[in-house]
Amino acid sequence: MKAFVVHENVHPSKIALTTDWPVPKLGDKQIMVDVYSAGLNFFDILQAQGKHQSKPPLPFTLGSRSGSEFAGKVSHGFPLPAGCPLKPGDRVFGSGLGSYAEKVAADMDSVMPLPDSLTFDQGAGLFVTWPTSYEALVGRAQLQAGEWVLVTAAAGGVGLAAVQLAKGLGGKVIAAAGSQDKLDIAKKYGGADFTVDYTKPGWQQEVLKITNGKGADVIYDPVGMITDSLKCIAWKGRAIVVGFAAGTVEKVPMNLVLLKNISLVGIHWGAYHVKEREHMPSVYKAFLDLLESQRVSPPVVYKEVFKLDKLVDGLHALENRQTWGKAVVRIKDEERARL
Numbered sequence: 001m002k003a004f005v006v007h008e009n010v011h012p013s014k015i016a017l018t019t020d021w022p023v024p025k026l027g028d029k030q031i032m033v034d035v036y037s038a039g040l041n042f043f044d045i046l047q048a049q050g051k052h053q054s055k056p057p058l059p060f061t062l063g064s065r066s067g068s069e070f071a072g073k074v075s076h077g078f079p080l081p082a083g084c085p086l087k088p089g090d091r092v093f094g095s096g097l098g099s100y101a102e103k104v105a106a107d108m109d110s111v112m113p114l115p116d117s118l119t120f121d122q123g124a125g126l127f128v129t130w131p132t133s134y135e136a137l138v139g140r141a142q143l144q145a146g147e148w149v150l151v152t153a154a155a156g157g158v159g160l161a162a163v164q165l166a167k168g169l170g171g172k173v174i175a176a177a178g179s180q181d182k183l184d185i186a187k188k189y190g191g192a193d194f195t196v197d198y199t200k201p202g203w204q205q206e207v208l209k210i211t212n213g214k215g216a217d218v219i220y221d222p223v224g225m226i227t228d229s230l231k232c233i234a235w236k237g238r239a240i241v242v243g244f245a246a247g248t249v250e251k252v253p254m255n256l257v258l259l260k261n262i263s264l265v266g267i268h269w270g271a272y273h274v275k276e277r278e279h280m281p282s283v284y285k286a287f288l289d290l291l292e293s294q295r296v297s298p299p300v301v302y303k304e305v306f307k308l309d310k311l312v313d314g315l316h317a318l319e320n321r322q323t324w325g326k327a328v329v330r331i332k333d334e335e336r337a338r339l
Helices: 042-048 129-140 157-168 180-188 203-210 226-232 254-259 269-275 277-292 308-319
Strands: 030-039 069-074 091-095 103-107 111-113 148-151 172-177 194-197 216-221 233-241 263-266 328-330
Touching (some): 157 216, 216 226, 226 254, 308 328
Antiparallel strands (some): 030 103, 091 111
16 A cells, blocks of 8 residues: 655655555554545654654654544455444544554544544544644633633644634634734634734734733643743633644743733643543534534635645645644545545
8 A cells, every 4th residue: 555654764855655565454443444634743754753752663654653633434344343333434533553544553442433514634633633622722721702812823733723613612812823824814714803923022912902901811822932921811811731833841930820810721632541531522522513513613724735645745834834724635535535
């Protein structure tokens, strides 16, 4: 089968598509999935070079990390585990190791039905990105309708999902990003109420102006801008630490936490699989219900969907911050498969 295989630790730009890679073997309680679309992630760039903490033995199919997302169909001709609610041909989304390939073996509890209203491209970023944003806003920050929400990197994968979800949950959303193009994306596709360019000095004053001096009740930050954002957080506000895309782990002045009577909370969705697995189904059901009811607009896919043999181009665009929404590689065309 075709797969993007790492034979030695180098930058993805130096890796060519493999056309004769063996189909993966099924492990206990795993199902085989024909991959139609897979989500591109920055950690793939690091993993290919051996710079990520997850280091699979060489050679390996890229996307070999917990959190690699895909959408496709349950394969025909492979056994299904006892108790599996799925059947061959079912449309699914999930997470599995080695998703940049025509087939992936995935744990049964890491695959679930893809709503008919969503395409495979949309489903390719659904398994990790959306529950991260939903649990951050609802489970960790306890967002209430009518509250102000500031989202940094609002045109990125988790950021745009957070904008969409916050709007669907009744929040008033201020999208923050580093260019007018990305602010326009957050407004057009995410439905943000207001936008702020955080590269401009004193941007926090703009947030205070928008909120009539109150500040943001909830801050959703995947960048590493918590300290800067605390200059415009509301009394009893909640700041969510989502990640450090800027590359620096912050040291937050704790006197600000005290003086503003605020909460700092983290979201590590991947850890729920170990620490709180029983909670995960309710999160998936909650945001899928929002999508099905159309209270939240469908996942946003970057304008250019990359073919598997052009995977390097997609990772290059991601590495250079040229993408918005969820960047996706398409392994198989959905329309052709349905003929």
